[in-house]
Amino acid sequence: MTTMTEFQVQKNNLKQTRTVTQDVPALGDGEVLARVENFALTANNVTYGVVGEKIGYWRFFPVSDDGWGIIPVWGFGEIIQSKNDAINVGERLYGYWPMASHLVMAPDKIADHRLMDNAAPRRGLPPVYNSYARLANEPRYDNSMDAERMVLFPLYATSFCLYDFFKDNDWFGASRIIIPSASSKTAIGTAYACKTDAAAPSLLGLTSARNRGAVEALGLYDEVAIYDDIENINAATPSTIIDMSGNGDILGRLHKHLGDNMKYTSNVGVTHYDANSMGSDFIAERSAMFFAPGHIQKRASDWGPGEFEKRAGAFWHDASIKSREWLTIKEASGEDAVSAAWNEVYDGKTAPSDAHVVGF
Numbered sequence: 001m002t003t004m005t006e007f008q009v010q011k012n013n014l015k016q017t018r019t020v021t022q023d024v025p026a027l028g029d030g031e032v033l034a035r036v037e038n039f040a041l042t043a044n045n046v047t048y049g050v051v052g053e054k055i056g057y058w059r060f061f062p063v064s065d066d067g068w069g070i071i072p073v074w075g076f077g078e079i080i081q082s083k084n085d086a087i088n089v090g091e092r093l094y095g096y097w098p099m100a101s102h103l104v105m106a107p108d109k110i111a112d113h114r115l116m117d118n119a120a121p122r123r124g125l126p127p128v129y130n131s132y133a134r135l136a137n138e139p140r141y142d143n144s145m146d147a148e149r150m151v152l153f154p155l156y157a158t159s160f161c162l163y164d165f166f167k168d169n170d171w172f173g174a175s176r177i178i179i180p181s182a183s184s185k186t187a188i189g190t191a192y193a194c195k196t197d198a199a200a201p202s203l204l205g206l207t208s209a210r211n212r213g214a215v216e217a218l219g220l221y222d223e224v225a226i227y228d229d230i231e232n233i234n235a236a237t238p239s240t241i242i243d244m245s246g247n248g249d250i251l252g253r254l255h256k257h258l259g260d261n262m263k264y265t266s267n268v269g270v271t272h273y274d275a276n277s278m279g280s281d282f283i284a285e286r287s288a289m290f291f292a293p294g295h296i297q298k299r300a301s302d303w304g305p306g307e308f309e310k311r312a313g314a315f316w317h318d319a320s321i322k323s324r325e326w327l328t329i330k331e332a333s334g335e336d337a338v339s340a341a342w343n344e345v346y347d348g349k350t351a352p353s354d355a356h357v358v359g360f
Helices: 043-050 143-168 187-197 211-218 227-232 248-260 292-303 309-325 334-346
Strands: 004-009 013-023 033-040 073-081 092-098 104-105 114-117 132-134 175-177 202-207 224-226 239-243 262-267 288-289 327-330 356-360
Touching: 004 334, 013 043, 013 187, 013 334, 033 143, 033 202, 043 073, 043 187, 043 334, 073 143, 073 175, 104 224, 114 327, 143 187, 143 239, 143 262, 143 292, 143 327, 143 356, 175 187, 187 224, 187 309, 202 211, 202 227, 211 224, 224 227, 227 248, 292 309, 327 334, 334 356
Parallel strands: 175 202, 175 239, 202 224, 239 262, 262 288, 327 356
Antiparallel strands: 004 013, 033 073, 033 104, 033 356, 073 092, 092 132, 114 132
16 A cells, blocks of 8 residues: 655644655546655745635645645656556656645546646636646656756746736836845746846836845846835836735835825735735725736637747746756755755745755
């Protein structure tokens, strides 16, 4: 009997964790068992936990104890058992996994390059999270990019969506984009995307005094300011805000300072999860949460099957190569390594230039 290990977090206290080992259930007809090889851990995964109830992230990989959950992660897996004639043992997949050693899957809509997991808990959830790349058949698959793919693709796909969303809305009439938490990887990806477009507004990166030098060294932002200097930003410039922090104090100060020149705020992440409450100066009527899977579904309808993946994939590959200039990926394996990486990321102690790839 195969056993599996799960890294579980308490839903109302993500700092509280436990490792659970149990038998893998017997496969039903059409099912396969994947061994999760490794996966990335970034602040993006903390966001999954923070908004898990609101958006449904706990539903992907449920556990029997409702007070606990499994954080979804992006990584690679290998099929080690199969009761599906279309899926062979030894096949490798890239996609959305639990923080665990194994996953029982129910492959559906199987094509040469992709398949969907139609396991019962995942039905009705956004298709982008249920889709897996079949690497043996993927055009131009490059295993030397595996680590960057785990760390950066989920973030840079959101970055590409943000760029495309703002461009599609004519930048909301703004001539400047302000990006709080400018050192975050999704922010950096958004800056990469905007810099490919000569028509994009100028970029102002907001960051901490500690990270200012690193953000300036990227050379991606036209201006860099620290949070203490928000009130010194030129308020006469029509601006949009792409917020990666979820910090109500920062957003409230920006909204109050910019006033009518705050054209639109897209709330993307909750990096500063302990300050995730908006004050009285927050302009809610010109702000909205950004949900990348919704934009991807819109573009699938607008552009046709596969076109979003093609465009986003080309951007991701180019931006990931550029990111090698500043990104250090730390790889480790084992229960202790997974726990240590989670705690470091959750506590906000991972340097902006670092990222974790781990596995059991």
